Every structure is written in structure tokens, then in C-alpha cells.
Amino acid sequence: MDDSPQNCCDTSVDIDAMNADFSKSDDAEYMQTTIRASDIKVNSYVAVSVSNRELLMYNINGRYRASDAKCSHMKLSLEGGRIMGNCIACPHHGAHFNLDTGDAESPPAIKSIKVYEVQVHDNMLWVSI
Numbered sequence: 001m002d003d004s005p006q007n008c009c010d011t012s013v014d015i016d017a018m019n020a021d022f023s024k025s026d027d028a029e030y031m032q033t034t035i036r037a038s039d040i041k042v043n044s045y046v047a048v049s050v051s052n053r054e055l056l057m058y059n060i061n062g063r064y065r066a067s068d069a070k071c072s073h074m075k076l077s078l079e080g081g082r083i084m085g086n087c088i089a090c091p092h093h094g095a096h097f098n099l100d101t102g103d104a105e106s107p108p109a110i111k112s113i114k115v116y117e118v119q120v121h122d123n124m125l126w127v128s129i
């Protein structure tokens with residue numbers, strides 16, 4: 001497998017490699033959400049509140065991730081943004097955020113957003129916040 005960083009809008013995501021990365025943080029604490037894995041269509045997301053944090057939870061080609069729901073540019077909601085590869089595109093001014101790293105991959109945002117690992121247990125999603 002290529003060791004180069006995953007391009008933000010690269011749609012050729014290696015699911016096995018991505019899931020293998022999750023095992024690196026088995027000691028992280030996960031909180032159960034009210035979201036079932038089956039509630040999120042492939043390449044889509046839902047909004048959820050967990051421990052007083054507003055998050056978006058994603059299904060990226062069968063891989064689950066979460067991020068803060070607000071863009072780092074003007075703190076507007078990312079809800080309504082498009083998933084492009086493993087990025088979310090802000091619906092307001094178009095910044096792209098890498099959902100693996102949280103990095104802002106395109107302007108006008110320059111700061112990252114927080115991203116969280118997600119695990120599935122009995123079809124329920126747990127998030128590492």
C-alpha cells in the first residue's frame with residue numbers, strides 16, 4: 001500500500017487500512033451515541049449531540065467517523081456540506097476538511113476541526129470524545 005498521506009478528495013479509500021488504524025487507539029474512551037450504524041447512508045452523515053458537543057457522524061464508504069459540527073472559518077454549521085472523498089466541504093464558503101486528520105485542506109479555513117474515531121458495537125455508534 002502507498003504510504004503517502006490520503007488526499008482529501010481521494011475517493012479510492014482503502015477501508016481495510018483505515019480500519020486497521022483504529023486499533024492504534026484502543027485505549028481511547030468511547031461514548032455511546034443514539035445513532036445506529038444503519039441510520040447513516042453510505043457517504044452521508046447525521047447530526048448528533050454527545051456530551052453537550054454538536055457533532056456530525058459520517059459513513060464514508062462503510063467507515064464511520066465524527067467531527068465537530070462547526071466550521072473553523074466562521075463557526076458556521078458544516079451541516080449541508082458535501083462529502084468529497086474523505087473530506088467534508090463547508091456549505092458556506094467551500095473549505096474542505098479532512099475527516100481523518102481534521103486538517104483544513106482548502107481555503108478560506110486555515111484552522112483544523114476536531115475529528116473523532118468511531119466504533120460500532122451491536123449496530124450502535126460510539127465516539128471517542
Ligand code: FES
Pocket residue numbers: 071072073074075076090091092093094095107108109
Ligand atoms: S464558514 Fe466554512 S468556509 Fe466559511
